[in-house]
Amino acid sequence: MLAEIREVVRAAPLFVPRTPRGKPMSVRMTSAGSLGWVSDRGGYRYAPRHPDGLPWPAIPNSVLDIWRQVSAAARMPECCLVNFYDQGARMGLHQDRDEADFTQPVVSISLGDDALFRVGNHSRGGKTRSFWLRSGDVVVMGGDARLTYHGIDRIAPGTSTLLPRGGRINLTMRVVSASDLGDTPAG
Ligand SMILES: O=C(O)CCC(=O)C(=O)O
Ligand SMILES: [Mn+2]
DSSP states (O other): OHHHHHHHHHHSOOBOOBOTTSOBOSSEEEEEESOEEEEETTEEEEESBOTTSOBOOOOOHHHHHHHHHHOOOSSOOSEEEEEEEOTTOOEEEEOOOSSSOTTSOEEEEEEESEEEEEEOOSSSSSOOEEEEEOTTOEEEEOGGGTTOOEEEEEEETTSOSSSTTOOEEEEEEEOOSOOTTSOSOOO
């Protein structure tokens, strides 16, 4: 899987996304699939091309195999977002809600250093729980958990030897577009 992700990053280099207010995020990211997640002054959205203008590479088979094994979903993912965390990177609490079909799960794969994953509620605030995600861990955010707030407080440098220069890769597979079965609300 790592070799396939390296191919993705060769074709679609990691970039530093900016929040809609212009603040650089601490993770570097890229995507595979027909749509990739991007963020800049234009807002959070899925786009058919990398910021450099090239189409995103295909989602690797090893990654799709995990989706098939754990998702029990009728649809296949259209995006595999690739996040790279170096020592100081984190990701604030957020919901994944730029997709049109919340009946489909988000499936996350962790590779490399351990990360402290925080899970909250369906709205901001309230009690949260934290878990260490280790290399090889897979998290399915589906059903009632599809829209829970989540984030990464920090990574623990030096806890994995998978990546020669350390750090953490997180892959999240997402179904982005509305279902064409007509069983979800229009829009
Ligand atoms: O790095 C992680 O485990 C979570 C990533 C995430 O929540 C996201 O990319 O939306
Ligand atoms: Mn997320």
